[in-house]
Amino acid sequence: MMIFAQQNERTIGAPDKLFGVSSLAKERIAQIGKENVINSTIGVLLDEQGKLVVLESVMEAVRGLTREDYAAYAPILGLPEYLEAVKTAVFLEEPPEGCYVESCYTPGGTGAIRNAISAYTIPGDKILTSDWHWSPYRLIAQELGRTVCCYTLFDETGKFHAASFEAALSAILAVQEETLIIVNTPAHNPTGYTFTDEDWNALLTAVLKYPDKKIALLVDIAYLDFAGDGKTNRAFLKKLNGLPEHILPLIAFSASKGYTMYGMRCGAILCMTPSSAIAEEFKDVMRVESRASWSNGNRAAMAVIAKILADKGLLAKVQAERQHWLEVLCPRGDAFMEEARHVGLKTCPYDAGFFITIPCDDPEGVGKRLQDFNIFAIPLGPGIRISVASNTVAECRVMPSKIKTAIAQS
Ligand code: PLP
Numbered sequence: 001m002m003i004f005a006q007q008n009e010r011t012i013g014a015p016d017k018l019f020g021v022s023s024l025a026k027e028r029i030a031q032i033g034k035e036n037v038i039n040s041t042i043g044v045l046l047d048e049q050g051k052l053v054v055l056e057s058v059m060e061a062v063r064g065l066t067r068e069d070y071a072a073y074a075p076i077l078g079l080p081e082y083l084e085a086v087k088t089a090v091f092l093e094e095p096p097e098g099c100y101v102e103s104c105y106t107p108g109g110t111g112a113i114r115n116a117i118s119a120y121t122i123p124g125d126k127i128l129t130s131d132w133h134w135s136p137y138r139l140i141a142q143e144l145g146r147t148v149c150c151y152t153l154f155d156e157t158g159k160f161h162a163a164s165f166e167a168a169l170s171a172i173l174a175v176q177e178e179t180l181i182i183v184n185t186p187a188h189n190p191t192g193y194t195f196t197d198e199d200w201n202a203l204l205t206a207v208l209k210y211p212d213k214k215i216a217l218l219v220d221i222a223y224l225d226f227a228g229d230g231k232t233n234r235a236f237l238k239k240l241n242g243l244p245e246h247i248l249p250l251i252a253f254s255a256s257k258g259y260t261m262y263g264m265r266c267g268a269i270l271c272m273t274p275s276s277a278i279a280e281e282f283k284d285v286m287r288v289e290s291r292a293s294w295s296n297g298n299r300a301a302m303a304v305i306a307k308i309l310a311d312k313g314l315l316a317k318v319q320a321e322r323q324h325w326l327e328v329l330c331p332r333g334d335a336f337m338e339e340a341r342h343v344g345l346k347t348c349p350y351d352a353g354f355f356i357t358i359p360c361d362d363p364e365g366v367g368k369r370l371q372d373f374n375i376f377a378i379p380l381g382p383g384i385r386i387s388v389a390s391n392t393v394a395e396c397r398v399m400p401s402k403i404k405t406a407i408a409q410s
Contacts, residue, residue, distance in 0.1 A: 009142055018043075018378055021367065025376035032374070038399065040377040042390035043189075043354060044262060045226070045325060050390075053325055055260045057317035061307045065300055074299035076287050078105030078268070082302035085309035086253050086268040090221070092230065096241040096272060100279035103270045104286035105297035109222045109254030112269035113182070114140050115289040116250050120216035121146055121180050126172045129182040132348065132357065132381060134189045134220075137182055153193070158349045160195065162202035169206055178214040181207070185219065185236070187227035187353025190385040192333065194227060194351040200239050207247055218250040225258030225322055226329060226389075227352040245275040255305055257354070259318065266301035329354075332388040336396040343401045354389035358403055365410035366403070373402045 005012060018041060025039040034050065045053040077083065083103045087095060095101070106112040113136070121127055123145035129137055130153035138148045151168035155161040172179050183203070186194035195203075207215055217240070227233050240249035248271060255266040271282040290297070308314050336356055340347050348357040360366050363379030370377060370384070375398075378385045384403065388396055 010139075021376050021378055024371065028371075028374060028376070036374055038375045038391060038395045040375065040386045040388075040391050040395075040399070042387055044389060045257070045260070045329065045354065046390040047328070048392055053260060055318060055321045055325075057314060057321050058259050058261065058304065058308065060317075061304045061314060062300075064307065065303055069303040070300045072299055073296045074105070074302055076290050076296060077283060078103070078297055079299065079302045079306060081306040081310065083268075085306045086270065088309045089255075089258075089305065090224075090234075090251055090253055090270060091237060092234065094234070094237075096237065099241050099272050099274050100276055101270060101272050102279045102282050103253075103268050104283065104290065105302060106252075106267045106269050106290070107265035107294055107297065108256055108267040109220060109252045110136060110140070110267070111265075111290075111294065112250075112252035112254075112267050113137065113218065113220065114144070114293065115269050115286060116216060116218045116252065117141055117146055117180055118144050119285045119289050120214070120248065120250075121178060125176055125179060127180040127182065128168055128172055129184075130188075132188070132191050132383075133182070134184060135380070153191070154349065160199035160202065162199075162206065165203060166206040169210075173210050173213050173215075176213075178216075180216040180218055182218045182220055184222070186221070186233045187223035187351065189223065189353070190355045190357045190380050190383070191348035192350035192353045192356050193348065194233070195236065197235070200236050204239060204243070208244075211244070211246060214246055214248070216248045216250055218252055220252045222252070222254045223257055223353045226326060226354065228326070228330075230319075240272050242274070245273060245278060248273055248278065255301065258322070259305065259308070261301060261304070264301040264304070265298055266305060329389060331393050332391060332396045335393045336386065336388055336400060339397050340400040343404050345400045345404045345407075348383070354387055356386045356388055357383045358386070358407075359383040360407050360410075362410050366406045369406035369410045370402060373406070375399060375402055 022041040025041055029037045047053050086103050087101055106115055125146050126149045127141055127146055128149050131150040132153050141148045152161045152164040251270040253268040256262040273279050308318055337350055350356045359382055363384055366384055367379040
């Protein structure tokens with residue numbers, strides 16, 4: 001058969017791992033019933049009945065949209081009121097002082113990652129992230145002709161491996177004039193780890209060692225609003241203010257989780273810089289990046305976020321609803337970790353969020369063995385990812401001992 005699509009470095013047509021395991025889970029549910037299967041493949045927040053959590057306050061804003069909000073084009077960079085709203089969504093009551101902050105609409109955090117890589121690196125470049133990471137980083141980089149290099153996220157004590165980060169950054173900058181670093185915090189996917197104050201200090205100390213290089217530092221905050229205390233989790237943003245102009249902090253904002261707008265494809269990329277010229281250039285380059293990929297953004301989704309952030313009452317409702325669901329989510333993670341400790345199952349360090357990861361030697365084998373126990377989870381890198389966001393507390397209590405057995409038997 002003739003191969004028509006360009007192969008480049010990529011593999012096309014390979015079965016999607018996540019989709020494959022999730023279809024198997026659905027088949028098993030059809031055979032033996034929902035109550036007998038634990039489906040831990042879904043990366044969204046589900047309620048206790050297994051239904052998608054949708055914030056009612058967000059739906060209130062959706063219902064208030066006009067015909068034009070849905071139908072008209074938005075400016076390429078985004079609606080002006082949206083561009084301001086996302087700054088508030090990220091920084092809340094503490095906007096950074098003494099630096100320029102600019103923003104650009106992107107379809108979800110995914111679009112922000114895409115634009116950041118495309119705008120601030122060149123084809124052939126290596127970009128840096130941790131060994132445990134959200135796999136689309138690699139795919140996006142690859143499609144743009146860049147490569148993802150990894151440092152080891154955790155040292156043997158389960159702390160941020162600063163030495164590994166430094167070594168990997170140094171290797172890249174020995175041969176490149178620029179790079180982009182992706183840090184996913186708080187509540188990192190797939191481990192649930194949140195960078196501490198010390199982690200940030202160590203990371204920035206390493207980054208500051210290269211005054212002659214251009215380093216874009218992209219913080220992927222996809223889970224920020226489901227990671228616990230909003231103020232504590234935003235403390236790191238202050239550290240990004242006041243860096244020299246050859247380091248460009250970028251934020252990948254996503255409305256998917258925090259506003260349960262997964263399918264509405266709403267996100268943004270923000271920059272923080274001491275230079276007005278770099279801030280202006282950010283808007284210029286983002287206009288080009290967006291125009292050349294998705295063109296205009298989803299105006300209705302932007303209008304929803306703008307409405308919420310401009311209305312203190314509505315924002316308070318969103319925050320209260322989120323708090324309620326956070327109080328549903330946290331006990332699930334706690335139950336899993338408590339039981340893991342109880343049975344002696346070693347997990348990656350988990351602080352908060354949708355996922356917990358269990359490192360193991362044969363993730364595919366462990367995943368298959370778990371399916372014999374009617375548990376479906378995703379083998380990811382050298383481990384198995386559990387989605388506590390989509391499982392009940394009871395299910396979270398059941399899983400650790402089964403995983404321990406599956407590891408022992410595979
Ligand atoms: N970053 C991480 C770590 C994610 O897990 C996700 C979604 O699952 C995203 C970014 C992007 O999500 P979206 O494009 O829906 O905003």
